[in-house]
Amino acid sequence: MCGIVGYVGNQGNCVRVLIDGLKRLEYRGYDSAGIAYFNDGKVNLVKESGKLENLSNVIDVEKKSNLGIGHTRWATHGKADKCNAHPHKIGKFTIVHNGIIENYNVLKNKLIEKGYNFSSETDTEVICALLDYLYKTDKDILKCIRKLNEILDGSYALGIMCDDNPDELYAVKKNSPLIIGINDGENYIASDVPAILDKTKKHIVLEDKDYAKITKDTVNVYHDGKEKRVDVKSFEFDASSIDKQGYDHFMLKEIHEQPDVFKKTTNPYLSEDLDGLIEKMPDFSKYSKIRIIACGSATHAGLIGKQMIERYANVETLVDTASEFRYNKQFLNDDELVIVVSQSGETADTLEALKIAKKNGNDTLGIINEKGSSIAREAKIVLYTEAGKEIAVATTKAYSAQVAMLSLIALNISYSKNLVNKKEIAEILKDAKSLPTHMEELLQNEEVYKEIANQIKEYNDVFFIGRSLDYALAMEGSLKLKEISYTHSEAYAAGELKHGTISLIEEGTPVVAIVTDDNVASKTISNIKEVKSRGANVIYITNRNDEEDQTFYDSKIMVPKVNDLFSPLLTVIPLQMIAYELAKLKGCNIDKPKNLAKSVTVE
Numbered sequence: 236m237c238g239i240v241g242y243v244g245n246q247g248n249c250v251r252v253l254i255d256g257l258k259r260l261e262y263r264g265y266d267s268a269g270i271a272y273f274n275d276g277k278v279n280l281v282k283e284s285g286k287l288e289n290l291s292n293v294i295d296v297e298k299k300s301n302l303g304i305g306h307t308r309w310a311t312h313g314k315a316d317k318c319n320a321h322p323h324k325i326g327k328f329t330i331v332h333n334g335i336i337e338n339y340n341v342l343k344n345k346l347i348e349k350g351y352n353f354s355s356e357t358d359t360e361v362i363c364a365l366l367d368y369l370y371k372t373d374k375d376i377l378k379c380i381r382k383l384n385e386i387l388d389g390s391y392a393l394g395i396m397c398d399d400n401p402d403e404l405y406a407v408k409k410n411s412p413l414i415i416g417i418n419d420g421e422n423y424i425a426s427d428v429p430a431i432l433d434k435t436k437k438h439i440v441l442e443d444k445d446y447a448k449i450t451k452d453t454v455n456v457y458h459d460g461k462e463k464r465v466d467v468k469s470f471e472f473d474a475s476s477i478d479k480q481g482y483d484h485f486m487l488k489e490i491h492e493q494p495d496v497f498k499k500t501t502n503p504y505l506s507e508d509l510d511g512l513i514e515k516m517p518d519f520s521k522y523s524k525i526r527i528i529a530c531g532s533a534t535h536a537g538l539i540g541k542q543m544i545e546r547y548a549n550v551e552t553l554v555d556t557a558s559e560f561r562y563n564k565q566f567l568n569d570d571e572l573v574i575v576v577s578q579s580g581e582t583a584d585t586l587e588a589l590k591i592a593k594k595n596g597n598d599t600l601g602i603i604n605e606k607g608s609s610i611a612r613e614a615k616i617v618l619y620t621e622a623g624k625e626i627a628v629a630t631t632k633a634y635s636a637q638v639a640m641l642s643l644i645a646l647n648i649s650y651s652k653n654l655v656n657k658k659e660i661a662e663i664l665k666d667a668k669s670l671p672t673h674m675e676e677l678l679q680n681e682e683v684y685k686e687i688a689n690q691i692k693e694y695n696d697v698f699f700i701g702r703s704l705d706y707a708l709a710m711e712g713s714l715k716l717k718e719i720s721y722t723h724s725e726a727y728a729a730g731e732l733k734h735g736t737i738s739l740i741e742e743g744t745p746v747v748a749i750v751t752d753d754n755v756a757s758k759t760i761s762n763i764k765e766v767k768s769r770g771a772n773v774i775y776i777t778n779r780n781d782e783e784d785q786t787f788y789d790s791k792i793m794v795p796k797v798n799d800l801f802s803p804l805l806t807v808i809p810l811q812m813i814a815y816e817l818a819k820l821k822g823c824n825i826d827k828p829k830n831l832a833k834s835v836t837v838e
């Protein structure tokens with residue numbers, strides 16, 4: 236997703252701060268970049284398509300400047316080219332923008348009638364012209380910005396410069412995150428923490444329709460024409476979390492962080508007698524139905540949560556993809572708990588689905604990783620996962636933290652309803668304690684994952700099959716493979732293969748077969764034999780060691796046997812590592828896959 240950084244200070248190093256900040260936002264995914272900065276009272280604007288280095292190559296970072304804005308663009312309106320790159324400048328205003336203006340066409344036509352010309356296809360340029368038009372009738376910039384909030388529909392985080400005020404940076408926020416970094420003698424704006432984390436931890440989180448005037452020494456935040464008192468917060472993590480710390484890729488580092496993340500996410504709740512679980516979570520036992528809504532991997536986590544909540548808590552649980560839920564006919568029961576799952580807490584579809592549930596009067600719970608994010612602020616209740624900052628676009632540790640949190644919720648309800656007995660609790664706690672060690676064991680198997688990646692690298696289609704819990708894991712394994720190795724893949728319910736897809740199985744077709752769910756193991760093994768008999772190269776991932784017949788698979792990856800409440804957290808590691816090793820073999824950009832963004836803040 237697009238990235239914004241802005242600076243106002245007195246060190247004259249604005250250009251370098253902007254470029255360094257944009258470098259730290261590269262992980263969000265983008266296809267062009269640009270900066271604008273004051274130099275000798277004039278706005279200099281430089282932008283290039285493609286990677287940030289294309290921009291750095293044409294900029295003198297030592298150029299003196301005390302105020303500027305920068306942007307990495309993930310194209311929504313208009314091609315990913317230099318003309319559409321930000322910043323955009325019309326008249327006296329230069330702007331960078333994250334988000335989508337839904338009424339930009341109507342506004343653009345009106346501004347054309349007023350004599351404005353546009354060189355790009357972007358909605359952002361329309362904001363420039365609108366602001367310039369408003370300013371022509373009222374030289375009070377803050378009043379003009381307030382009017383913007385009344386006129387614009389959609390989502391926007393804006394960094395704004397005005398030719399007439401070379402010492403003032405302006406910021407506006409609605410439905411797209413924007414923070415103000417606070418320091419001595421300089422201040423910043425950013426769409427995400429990493430852009431300024433090396434400069435300061437002190438920051439202000441803008442709320443929807445807040446706007447701010449920022450100078451090197453002052454920050455004034457306004458809402459609806461009135462100045463508002465704002466809290467200065469401090470980021471809880473440090474610069475090391477945005478450093479690879481010796482790993483080849485952030486994704487590999489984050490896969491290896493999962494044992495720690497599991498401990499950080501679950502330890503506060505798993506006291507010896509589970510009372511911590513009850514005391515530190517709301518009472519979820521009163522809901523007759525639960526609905527989990529999310530996008531992408533978070534949906535796959537939700538599917539595992541469904542299995543856990545239904546098995547352990549005996550509560551019907553539905554799972555919806557947010558982008559579908561938003562436009563489907565709604566059948567939300569009033570006493571249904573709606574759980575939204577999102578690592579970024581900024582995913583547009585998930586945020587809108589949450590708003591629909593709130594409007595319907597449902598209790599809402601957010602399982603979120605990014606503290607203070609839009610979804611975290613919107614949900615009635617929030618349970619934070621403790622995955623830390625996740626830099627790689629393909630989620631791993633945040634996904635597994637979501638799975639862990641959903642398992643804890645299932646256990647919480649089960650315990651509240653006396654559906655789990657002391658013996659089962661003891662086993663669960665024992666497995667929770669040993670889980671990080673088992674995860675470490677699986678992380679040591681790099682050679683096995685490399686070998687499997689070698690086996691499948693020549694194939695254009697890889698199938699992942701499983702049933703129940705294992706089907707949800709198959710979906711996550713398939714998505715990982717697709718998004719970082721650009722290999723087509725499909726996750727299939729093992730029982731569905733013979734209803735069509737098995738026609739695609741040829742000699743050597745790689746099929747990753749997951750069998751860890753005892754409830755359906757024998758059935759899935761029958762399905763595996765069906766694909767094996769048609770020539771598939773079966774990669775068998777299982778926690779079972781009692782099969783007499785060893786002929787239905789070609790490779791086997793053993794996963795330690797633990798309580799099924801936590802088994803997905805083990806099974807997912809080989810899936811993540813196979814995707815990682817294949818992407819590495821294929822020389823893909825593992826941390827920043829093409830066309831993808833870390834947080835999808837647009838529809």
Ligand code: AGP
Pocket residue numbers: 530531532533576577578579580581582585628629630631718832833834835
């Ligand atoms: C995961 O590997 C993907 N990059 C993507 O599917 C992601 O899970 C999805 O966009 C949801 O993001 P969120 O958890 O921040 O809402």
